[in-house]
Amino acid sequence: MTDALFYLFSTLTLAAAVLVVVNRNAVNSAVFMILSFLGMASLFVLLEAYFLAVIQVLVYAGAVIVLFLFIIMLLDVRGGDRARFRPLTAIASFAAGALLLTGVGLLFREPSLQLAPPPSPGVGASLRDFGALLFTRYLLPMQVTGFLLLIAMIGVIVLSKRFEAARRDPAA
Amino acid sequence: MPALPCLSALPFLAAIGLNHYIAVAAMLFAIGFFGVLLRQNTLVIYMSLELMLNAATLAAVAFSRYNGTMDGNVFVFFIITVAAAEVAVGLAIVVALFRKRHTVQVEELDALKN
Numbered sequence: 001m002t003d004a005l006f007y008l009f010s011t012l013t014l015a016a017a018v019l020v021v022v023n024r025n026a027v028n029s030a031v032f033m034i035l036s037f038l039g040m041a042s043l044f045v046l047l048e049a050y051f052l053a054v055i056q057v058l059v060y061a062g063a064v065i066v067l068f069l070f071i072i073m074l075l076d077v078r079g080g081d082r083a084r085f086r087p088l089t090a091i092a093s094f095a096a097g098a099l100l101l102t103g104v105g106l107l108f109r110e111p112s113l114q115l116a117p118p119p120s121p122g123v124g125a126s127l128r129d130f131g132a133l134l135f136t137r138y139l140l141p142m143q144v145t146g147f148l149l150l151i152a153m154i155g156v157i158v159l160s161k162r163f164e165a166a167r168r169d170p171a172a
Numbered sequence: 173m174p175a176l177p178c179l180s181a182l183p184f185l186a187a188i189g190l191n192h193y194i195a196v197a198a199m200l201f202a203i204g205f206f207g208v209l210l211r212q213n214t215l216v217i218y219m220s221l222e223l224m225l226n227a228a229t230l231a232a233v234a235f236s237r238y239n240g241t242m243d244g245n246v247f248v249f250f251i252i253t254v255a256a257a258e259v260a261v262g263l264a265i266v267v268a269l270f271r272k273r274h275t276v277q278v279e280e281l282d283a284l285k286n
Contacts, residue, residue, distance in 0.1 A: 002188060003187065003188045006188045006192065010192075010196040013196065013200065014196065014199055014200060014203065017200055017203045017204065017223050018203055020203075020207065020216075020219055020220065020223065021203055021204075021206055021207035021210070021211065021216070021220055021223075026213055026215050026216055029215075029216050029219055030219065033219055033222070033223070036223065036226075037226070040226055040229075040230060043193070043196070043230060043233075044230075044233055047193070047233050047234055047236075047237040048237060049233050049236070049237065049245050049248070051245070051249075052233060052245060052248055052249065052252075055249065055252055056252070059252050059253075059255075059256050060222075060226070060252070060255075063256060064222065064255070064256060064259050067259060067260065067263055068215065068218075068219065068259075068263070071215065071263045071266060071267060072215055074267070075215075075266075075267070075270050075276060089209055089210065090209075090210060092209075093205065093206055093209035093210060094206075096205065097202040097205055097206060100198055100201065100202050100205070101198060101199065101202055103198075104194060104195055104198035105195070107191050107194060107195070108191055108195070129242055130242065130245065130246070130249075133242050133243075133246050134246060134249070138246050138250075141250055145250055145253050145254065148253075148254065148257055149253065149256075149257050151257075152257035152258075152260055152261050153260075155261050155264070156260050156261055156264040159261070159264040159265060159267075159268050160264055160267070160268070
């Protein structure tokens with residue numbers, strides 16, 4: 001049952017990701033990305049990381065994609081882009097991707113990586129452990145992340161405001 | 173659920189393990205990689221970048237699950253937080269760029285060329 005669900009959700013994630021990349025229209029890309037993120041959240045559930053699955057749906061499928069759609073519609077970019085691939089870029093990227101996939105494909109031959117099945121109660125299942133770790137061992141990264149969010153917020157405000165100021169200056 | 177003997181001969185169709193998750197993460201990373209290199213719309217490039225970040229996230233969660241520790245999950249929590257901040261800043265930069273140059277196609281954003 002779990003195996004079938006794994007194949008279902010990984011196929012969903014990968015197919016949606018391919019459609020994100022191939023789609024000509026940026027809005028369609030963003031909507032397929034929601035699908036990809038939902039498939040990813042389902043894979044997190046299969047890995048018993050329930051909290052991360054919820055966070056994935058809330059933050060990525062909720063906030064990030066809404067931000068993307070907002071910007072796409074704000075900029076009103078018509079027709080996506082022209083299908084002009086530089087042949088050299090295409091060849092190089094396909095070679096690099098093939099190398100990556102070959103390297104990972106070799107994992108399947110490696111018997112030492114066929115790990116034993118994981119401990120039965122999943123570690124990500126307990127929200128209490130999550131909070132305890134965040135406020136003990138990872139307290140400093142937690143604080144730094146909060147500070148980073150503050151900096152990002154200020155940065156976004158400055159980035160959005162500066163153009164208005166620069167425009168007003170020559171007129172004044 | 174007993175595995176069929178004919179299927180267990182193929183390594184891919186064995187019981188789902190860490191390798192399968194890593195393979196999915198690698199394929200997702202490769203797809204995002206193609207998107208970053210082949211597309212010309214800055215917003216789609218940015219979305220492909222997010223796909224690559226998600227692939228790394230999936231690998232971290234899988235390693236954490238099969239290692240039996242929480243640390244990978246906590247790392248992924250931080251990664252998601254940083255990614256949200258990064259998306260906000262990046263999209264603000266794209267908007268500022270669009271106001272300045274009136275395009276989001278990377279082919280036309282060549283002010284630093286030569």
